Amino acid sequence: MIQLVWLAVLLPLIGAVLNGILAIRRPGAKTAVSVIGVGTLLGSFGVAVGTFTELLHAPVASFRVLLWQWLPVSDRFSVDLAFQVDHLSAVMLLVITGVGGLIHLFSVGYMRSDPGYARYFAYLNLFIVFMLVLVLGASLPVSYIGWEGVGLCSYLLIGFWYEVDTNSDAGKKAFLANRIGDFGVLIAMFLLWWSLGTLEYTGITMRAGAEFSIGSTMPLLIALFLFLGCTGKSAQIPLYVWLPDAMAGPTPVSALIHAATMVTAGVFLVVRTAAIFTLAPVALEVVAIVGALTAFFAASIGLRQYDIKKVLAYSTVSQLGYMFLGVGTGAFASGIFHLITHAFFKALLFLGAGSVIHSMHHALHHARSHADAQDMRNMGGLRRWMPWTFALMLLATLAIAGVPPFAGFFSKDEILAAAFARGTEQPIYLVCWALGLVAALMTAFYMARLVAMTFLGKYRGGDMSAAHLHEAPLMMTAPLVVLGALAVAGGLINLPHFAGGHAWLEHWLEPVTEVAAMVMKPLPELARSQEALLILLAITAAVAGLIGGYVLTSRTVIATPEHAAPERGLWRVLYHKFYVDELYQLVFVNPVMWVSRTALWQTVDAFLIDRIGVGGTARVAEGLGWLGSRLQNGQVAFYVAMFAVGAVLILRTLVR
Amino acid sequence: MTLVFYVFAVWAVASALLCISRSNALSSALWLVSTMFALAAIFVILQAEFIAIIQVLVYAGAVMVLFLFVIMLLNLEVVPHDWRRWRGWVIGIGLAGVLGALLVPLGVYTPARLAREVSTMPGTVDPHLVFPEGDAMAAANVAYGAVGSVAQPLFQAYLIPFEITSVLLLAAVIGAVVLAKRKL
């Protein structure tokens, strides 16, 4: 099955092509689209399971599946289109096809009435193709195909309802922010080729240790440029601004691309190139600090958002920060662990929010109300109508808040413990740990607030619409239930020793991280009492946040958006997201606009090129033509005279 | 022989002068015919008997008859304002004078001087261009006859240009017909 892993990529590709054809020819053939879209993903998931089980019993940990020679440039440089199946990509393969399949299934219900149904599934299938190429690629260029491809699909799906300007603007913003990051990855690739002469992951891993010494400049540069790409793709400071806007896309897209899979590509890339990062301790510190800061910063913004998807978006940014904190600490397995558990519970949260929005939209539509179906101030008390969604969202909330024994607790606790342990030697990591802990508190707080505002209390959308509220259809709740089970039990795959587990994932990923582990100093062992204290702190933060969020939200009277009082003080700063968008507008967008308009357009283009260049040559030609036309006066005698003059001149030179 | 040459030379120049100075196009044409007859005679003196015959047949005969036909067809014996104004005269006579001042001194050339100048030209000199002191045409005429000496290279070395002239003539015929016919 391992050698057939390309089937997992080919099947969704076929699905994307077929759905694309259907989108153009028969947009109404929704049953066929659903069967193709979900069917190919199920097939892909089957291939993933087969690959994984074979890998479990395989004698070697890494396989290279060569498809064809792609760029045979010279003897020294050739890139093959090859897939690398190892313990890391197999896990990613399972997560992507599994969670992706569930979200495809959910989309069948969610997008049912959308006129762009076929187009939606074509994009979604294409996204899976590129995401699989990204994680399966055996070399950076192959992964880069996927890296760019997922960016493209993300752009297409954010602007899926492109009739509304803000949606297509959000798509463009995402694309541009990602381009900055992609530029970093490109530079990193050039540097890698220049210094190591290979772009294959295995080659990089093998040669990096021999070529570079720890702490030298080249790996630092490469690592920082790679990380620049990661900040773009994975929405870290300073390039995170696109992700909250990306919520303009359909909610299942937010769940799949902007929570579970694509945005975690950065974390994946850091783990894949761990050999480079471990040789540049400064880069690792940068990764950890950026991760911790992002986790803290985004969580604080999430405290005061009212759009249910915006809260989740900032939550995603914050959780991605945790993952980077994990890998920046050198606990690569913990980062991947959090990536997996986050995929489960964040997909569940988004799909739950999707259910809520679906229901709210339906109800408000029937009541002819123009209120925002995503604004939590219009919700409240939905528990009565949507018990299943409520229960599952509650599970996911407990998971993300880090309440044991749910999945999020183990993964988050591992990352914080690793940061603390590293902090006993390098104090900078202690700061990261503290930021992470406070972020955990805030995470619990805003999640409790979200649940309280949405499901508890009294319905604020008006009686007219209340009559039309309903639970989502089975097609939508079934994936939620599966994800709920995963969110509860996901922690089992890396159950730590103190909880009676064997840290399976950590051992499973050892073949991938062993080279990095050899270079890095191992994490200092924490004493039993310290470990217990840390866990206690984490649990306290989670519970305190949950209770605080619930109490504060349910105590205050929530006004609907049109009656809301203006925000004040710190809340106002948080509500306006620290004014980062405005700052970027001022610092980057406006100068670029000025240079483009005044300097480049009006001066260079309109004046220099159009007036002087194009107009000037035309005027010179016109002048020469006028001079020439004076010679053509139509008089034969004049021509003959000119001819005679010419003859005289020629003879003057010939006859001496 | 030299005397005969000069007689015909004076005849040719006088006829040409009359040709360009007659206001009547018809008499201009007839004086041109006279010039051509004089030239034909000079060709004979210069050992080019075949060319002389052709000159009379084609030029003085066919071409000039064509001219006369057109002049009579258009009924153009005297055209008013046939002469340019003083500016045209100044330019015309001036340019012709300069040209004459450059060309007429070529008369000083003798075969010996030509051969000397050509052989001292810089660069490689084609030995065929260094003329021997002698009468090449006379020798050729003795060997092949007046017509044969022209025909020999015409149908051998110059065969392809000769054939191509037929295309030229065909084009001229078609062109003349197209241009001159009122309605095609």
Added chain:
Amino acid sequence: MLLGPSLALSAVLFVLGVAGVLIRRNAIVVFMCVELMLNAVNLSFVALARLHGVSGQIMVFFVMTVAAAEAAVGLAIILAIFRHTQSVDLANINLLKG
């Protein structure tokens, strides 16, 4: 060998042709002057052919061919122009004015 006198005669006839072209306005007379110039050149060819060989005479042969073709086409053009403007005065014919 009469080379020099022939060339001088050729030059004089050519110059007369040029002068005629420049001072006359009747298109047909101008045309005849061009024929005169061609004849003058023919004389040079023949005179040099006597020294160099028969190739010069072949050239004359070709010049005559071209002159005949030119006369046919040129006179046809003059005919067409006359039909159009009822004149052969070159001063009136300036359709090529730029």
